[in-house]
Amino acid sequence: MVINSACKKEGLTTSSxxxxxxxTDTLYFDTVFSTVGSSTRKFSIYNTHNAPIKIKSLKLAGGSNSLFRLNVNGVPGTEFKDLEIRAxxxxxxxxxxxxxxxNTNIPFVVKxxxxxxxxxxLQDVKLVAFGQNAVFHKPKAGDNSFYVDCDAIWTSDTPHVVYGIAVIDSACSLTIExxxxxxxHNNGAIVALSNASLKVEGTKEEPVTxxxxxxxxxxxxxxxxxxxxxxxxxxxDNEVDWAIIxxxxxxxxxxxxxxxVSSNPTLTIRNSIIQNISSIGISGRGAWIxxxxxxxxxxxxxxGAFSLGGKYDFKHCTFANYAPQGFDGAALVLNNWFEDNNRNIIPRxxxxxxxxxxxxYGTQTNEVVLSNDENGIFNYAFKNCLLRANKSDTNYESEEFTNCVVNQDPNFVSEFGESFMIQETSAAKDIGDLSAVNNDLLNLENDLNMNARTLxxxxxxxxxxxxxxEE
Incomplete structure (x- = not known):
């Protein structure tokens, strides 16, 4: 792990x-969960002189009791002697x-x-790690999934780290405070089985992430x-309030x-942000969301991808696809069919x-994709929305579109950060239907920043x- 050039060997410089x-003068390790090894960090040591130089000793100040580890010349250790660097x-x-x-729930520093x-x-490079205790949820050795305790409650005292697939068993719930x-970790996930429920109970001040x-x-x-x-x-009865995914x-x-079993939606999601996803942000498959x-x-x-039929109702939501990593999917797709194993199209x-x-809205010329099988019901409606759509693909002049503004810039404050707030020049300004806001059951009088909508x-x-x- 030492990279040296093949220069002709010269006499060592021994001048003080x-x-x-x-x-760098300090090597930082961002939040490291207790008992879990960090990623590897590295730094360079330079010899700027015209002759080779020898490091008599390179060592961890904490010696064998240090929580840090070193690797030099492909060899792990706490102290290395007579390391030569060519000119x-x-x-x-x-x-x-x-x-x-x-014995603490707050982050701590290890040096x-x-x-x-x-x-x-005598010279040194500081080592600084920010440690954090955590609750680890993981399967048994050789398994890739595990059941969480029935009706478990995950609290905010310490972070929760999930290895593998955390399964909520049938007739059980998982509540996240x-x-x-x-x-x-890598392939980690949460799965709710039949008759199981996920409850995410974040607030504006304390969202669940x-x-x-x-x-x-x-x-x-x-x-x-x-x-x-x-x-x-x-x-x-899955409910997600004030979450960041x-x-x-x-x-x-x-x-x-x-x-x-239930007269409630499969999923009710409120005041939440789902972003920077490699495939689909929110997906409904014959569900009620x-x-x-x-x-x-x-x-x-x-x-948003709502396929295989179902029921969906979204109010005061922003579907915005400006993915910075080369992705080019549309903001929204609806369909009423699926393809079986024999490639037959089955209406739903x-x-x-x-x-x-x-x-x-987004970067595509058509961000509203409608895929209809005429043998099935295909009921959709856009009311008082700002859309980016291509008329040849999405007939936005049909009766399914009411009081919509099409292909005018939303002028977001930022399209690539976490802010999809709008500027004063936004085409979305003042186009909403007041009756939706005045529906007390929906609690829409305030926006995602808790600013009043009806002033x-x-x-x-x-x-x-x-x-x-917001400016």
Whole structure:
């Protein structure tokens, strides 16, 4: 793990005026969960002199008791002697860390340093890791899934880290309290079986977050780091309030409503953000989904995909696809059919798909994809929405589109960050239907930032109301 050039060997410099230099003075390890090894960090040691130089000693100050580890020349250890760097050359040093649990629920700092002695000069690079205790949920050895306790409650005291697939068994529930942070390792997921329920109880001040367990800055906006949340066929009464779901392969999927057991939607999702997903943000497959005050943004295939029929109702939601990672799916797709194993098209009735006071926009010329099998019911309606649509593909002048604004810029504050707030010049401003906001049962009087929608009597489309405070 030391990279040296093949320069002709010269006499070593032994002058005390000659020392080494480093590519950094501090090696940081972002949040590291206790008992779980960090990713490896590295730094360079430079010899800027015209002759080779020898590092007499390179060692961990904490020695064998250190929580950090070193690897030099492909050899792990705590101390290395007589490391030679050729003239005008450099070498790599690699380090990682495993943090011991501590008696605290708040993040803590673990420190050490790498000390180098060269020509009588003592120099060091600081090692700093931010540790965090966590509750680990994982399958038994050799398995890839496990059942969570029936009617389990995950609290916000410490983060929860999921390895494998966490399964909510039939007739059981999993409740996730406000402020809880749930991290998923690689193929991690949550699955709710038939008659099972997922309850996410975030608040504006303390949302529930779901994301991958790679917390280094370079992974902050990398999609596809974990599998997603799957509500299997006939799961019931799933509710998601004030959640942030990001960087998954699929955000949340609800499959097949269970009307025989529950008179409630398969999934009710409110005041939530699902973004930076490598496939579909929110998916309904013959399900009943109701959504209000939500952002579904920047997804590889579709931000919203509602297929195999079902019932869907979204009010004051923003479906926006400006995916920065080369994805080019539409913001929304609806269909009323599926293809069986013999490639036969089987109709599945789309009983309703209503979108009110919403924004459906993105980089494609047609962000509203309608795929209808004429042998099935295909009921949909867009009311007081801002849409990007191609008339040849989506006949937005038909009776299914009421008071909609088409192909005019929503002027989001940001299309690639977490902000899909609108600017004063947005075409979504003041186009909403006031009657939807005044429905007390929907609690839509405030937007996703808790700004009032009715101060000027003209609600804006989308999850955010324009206010001068947002500029």
């Amino acid at each position: 005026e000659d020392s080494i230099s480093f590519s 005008k050359d450099s070498m790599w040093v690699f380090s990682d860390v495993t943090v011991d649990p501590q 050490d340093s790498i000390e180098c002695s060269t020509n009588g000069n 406000k402020g809880t942070k749930v991290y998923f 779901f994301e991958g367990d790679r917390l280094e800055p370079e992974f902050e906006n990398i999609a596809g780091q974990w599998q997603g949340i799957y509500l299997f066929p006939l799961s019931v 990001k960087n998954a392969r699929l955000g949340i999927q609800a499959d097949t409503s269970n009307a025989a 109701e959504g209000t005050n939500c952002i579904f943004a920047n997804c590889g295939n579709y931000c 009735d789309l009983e309703q798909a209503n979108f009110t006071n919403s924004i459906i 000027d009597g003209k609600p804006d489309a989308g999850a955010y109301e324009y206010t001068t405070l």
